[in-house]
Amino acid sequence: MKLATYNNGRRDGQLMLVSRDLTKAVAVPAIAHTMQQLMDSWDLLEPQLKELYEALNDGQLENTVDFDESQCLSPFPRAYQWADGSAYVNHVELVRKARNAEMPETFWTDPLVYQGGSDSFIAPRADIELGSEEWGIDFESEIAVVTDDVPMGVTSEKAAGHIKLLMLVNDVSLRGLIPGELAKGFGFFQSKPSSSFSPVAITPDELGDKWQESKVHLPLVTHLNEELFGRPNAGVDMTFDFATLVSHVAKTRPMGAGAIVGSGTISNYDRSAGSSCLAEKRMLETIADGKPSTSFMKFGDRVRIEMFDDQGNSIFGSIDQKVVEYKA
Known part of the structure; x- marks a missing residue:
């Protein structure tokens, strides 16, 4: 459906x-x-x-x-739970490599997840209103699942049966605010403003054989200012599948019906497919050239996120948003 x-x-x-x-x-x-x-x-x-x-x-x-x-509003204009993971560990590895930081081995076995604000999601065609370009405005093209009631301590095998819907995500990030927040040792807050979701949520059976092992085996296509930015395949290099992420989130608490769990930025080792966020592209430039040449988003910039089936038909509709200056 x-x-x-x-x-x-x-x-x-x-x-x-x-x-x-x-x-x-x-x-x-x-x-x-x-x-x-x-x-x-x-x-x-x-x-x-x-x-x-x-x-x-x-x-x-x-x-x-x-x-x-x-x-359309986001399918869930607000939700009781929005937890976003980082299932593509090669993306995390790349970010740390660019700043010459070692990556703990546990990152390959224990998912990273943060709890985002879920009281107000942005509509998929609404402007992204932000206070300053100096905050380092970035998009993150992702996929998310929606669950029914999930019991605490659910195994990943049983968690798969609790996944009822899929959506696309633009997890807006403010890269200039992230380092200061993480340095406090208490996680994201101001650096993660409201996210937005695709116009349509679908049941997994709509994907046919493209939904396997709790992964979506299709490219996620991102355009920035009408130019193709990336189309990495969401089913490739996904270290933690969605069932594993749901099980991780529910380890110490039950999840209420309508809980949303995100994949984190889609990323492939094959960099020819492009990226799903500006930060990754900037990291690749830093590794290659010693410094980034791509800027973060400016007011007036537009991002479009969409997924297509093998016949070229849009599956979820598109997230298509412009960044504008917020004025109280």
């Missing part, structure tokens, strides 16, 4: 069922008004939605509208 949240003037928006080809959509208030309401009763409501989804794709439903990505 494919699902979206339309902006209806309310904080949590209106749940919409979206056709597989992203052309039609229909509200389903008789089943659920919001995405969180759906997740709270997933086992009960999912079969009802699935039946409607097939009818929508067959053109048998009335009251449909043309699907409009510009009307």
Whole structure:
């Protein structure tokens, strides 16, 4: 299934069922008004939605509208949990190498995860409002999963069954603020403003054989100012799959329905595929030339993040955002 949240003037928006080809959509208030309401009763409501989804794709439903990505909020305009990992350890290794820092061996066996702010996500077509270009504005192109209720201590084998939805992510990062925060030894906060998610969330079965071993085996395509920036394959060089990340997050606490877990920046050892964030490109330049030549984002810059199937069809719709100066 494919699902979206339309902006209806309310904080949590209106749940919409979206056709597989992203052309039609229909509200389903008789089943659920919001995405969180759906997740709270997933086992009960999912079969009802699935039946409607097939009818929508067959053109048998009335009251449909043309699907409009510009009307979408992030599928979850806010969530109870947003935990972002760093599943592509080669990316972490590269960043540390550029500053001549040793990488602990445990990074290959124990996932890195931070808990992000989840009370207000940015809509996928909304501007990214920030206070200063001096903060080192960066995008991070990622994938995220959404779970139902996950018990504490769940194994990675059982965690896979709790993954119900997939989304794309732009995990906005402020690179100039990160070093000072990490030096305090208490993690990210100001350096990680609101993230945004793709217009559409999908069930894993929509990917067919591209969803294997709790990984998405497709390139994630990023354009910066309409120029291709990178298209690394999300299923390649992913050290920790999503089931492992979910198990890690739930080690000491249960996860509530609608919890979101991110992959971290998609990154391949094959650098010819490009990168999924400016920081990685700058690190490669530093290793090659002794200093970076690519600047961080400026006001007016635009980033577009999208994933396509083998036929070239957009799967999630696109995150397409411009960075602008925030004015209170």
